[in-house]
Amino acid sequence: MTTKRSHGTMPPMTPNLPDCCPTLTAHWPLPFPLANVVLVSTPFDPQKLVDGDFQRCLIEPPANIQRSVAKRQTEFLAGRLCAREAMYRLDGRQHVPLIGEDRAPIWPNDLCGSITHSTGWAAAIVANTQHWRGLGMDVEQLMTRERASRLAGEILTADELQRMAAGPEHQIALHVTLTFSLKEALFKALYPIVLKRFYFEDAELLGWTETGTARLRLKIELSEEWRSGKELDAQFSVEGGQLLSLVAIAA
Numbered sequence: 001m002t003t004k005r006s007h008g009t010m011p012p013m014t015p016n017l018p019d020c021c022p023t024l025t026a027h028w029p030l031p032f033p034l035a036n037v038v039l040v041s042t043p044f045d046p047q048k049l050v051d052g053d054f055q056r057c058l059i060e061p062p063a064n065i066q067r068s069v070a071k072r073q074t075e076f077l078a079g080r081l082c083a084r085e086a087m088y089r090l091d092g093r094q095h096v097p098l099i100g101e102d103r104a105p106i107w108p109n110d111l112c113g114s115i116t117h118s119t120g121w122a123a124a125i126v127a128n129t130q131h132w133r134g135l136g137m138d139v140e141q142l143m144t145r146e147r148a149s150r151l152a153g154e155i156l157t158a159d160e161l162q163r164m165a166a167g168p169e170h171q172i173a174l175h176v177t178l179t180f181s182l183k184e185a186l187f188k189a190l191y192p193i194v195l196k197r198f199y200f201e202d203a204e205l206l207g208w209t210e211t212g213t214a215r216l217r218l219k220i221e222l223s224e225e226w227r228s229g230k231e232l233d234a235q236f237s238v239e240g241g242q243l244l245s246l247v248a249i250a251a
Contacts (some may be wrong), residue, residue: 013088020048021078021122023083030237031212036131037248040086041123044078046070050059057081059096079115080121087111088207104191114138114188117244125246131198136189139172140181142241148176153209155180157204157219173239178214179205181245186216189247194222212236216247 015026021042028039051072054061065076070144078136083105084096097105097113107113113126113151114137141152149172152161164175183192187195191197202220214234221228236245 007134013085013094015112017042017081018049018053018055018077020045020050020053020074020218021081025079025165026089029239029244030235032235034127034132034248037125037127037135038086038090039123039125039137040082040089041121042078043120044074044083045120046074049077050170052195053077056066059084059204062099068231075117075122079117079124082122082124083113083115083126084114086124090126090128100192101188102234104188107192112192114185116244124188131251132209132248133251134189134247136185136187136247138181138184138188139242139244140177140184142238142243143177143180145173148173150195151180152176153202155183162202162208174243177243178236178245182216182236182247183212183226183235186232190222190226195251196222198222206231208236209233214245231240 002017012040021044023038024042026038026040052108058177059080061076065073080096087095095108097107100106105115110129111126111214112129112132112135113124114135114136115124116139118141121139125135127135128154155176156164160179164172180207182199186203197219204219206215206217208214212235214236216232216234218226218228218230232247234247235243
């Protein structure tokens with residue numbers, strides 16, 4: 001993912017970054033900017049993780065992360081560095097979100113946010129809850145055509161499968177990856193609000209455009225407000241073999 005729009009030239013909060021996460025960049029790699037939102041990303045390389053990187057960055061890894069392989073440790077470190085930097089750039093606070101029992105990041109009460117990572121790239125997005133109630137961001141490697149065809153039945157509803165079959169064949173991999181990523185982003189945006197788990201079959205992608213817009217619809221009752229049939233807008237971008245999607249719920 002490359003920088004499309006810079007959010008100021010402020011130096012990073014952590015000036016001595018580890019070699020495994022060399023730069024923290026505040027930018028907007030999606031097609032439609034959102035007001036009062038900060039997104040920070042970093043490339044990462046698990047092969048460059050060394051003992052002491054967490055301590056030098058003042059980030060305490062949970063026990064399960066300490067026991068995990070270098071790839072998982074570096075993903076966690078990269079995501080938390082981005083999250084801390086994003087909060088710092090948003091309002092000057094210095095905070096690292098812990099992991100809840102549901103494995104989701106625990107954000108301060110007045111903030112909402114999301115952390116995501118894929119091969120070699122991690123990002124975090126944050127905003128104050130007076131502006132945004134929920135932010136769900138997800139990045140995925142674009143699937144191969146073969147993998148997309150294999151997984152389509154698990155990710156897509158019957159209506160989505162029908163729509164995909166009616167579309168151009170060369171877009172099947174993009175269509176399945178996009179549907180997967182948008183549903184992940186939807187879950188990340190809504191779960192902190194409704195505190196109820198839901199799955200791929202509980203939402204559907206109604207349509208998307210080449211310009212990076214998409215529209216989703218719930219197929220499950222999550223609360224009085226979030227009922228079956230409720231529709232939400234989303235956006236996405238594709239760059240360097242990775243697809244980044246975002247669902248943002250305004251306050």
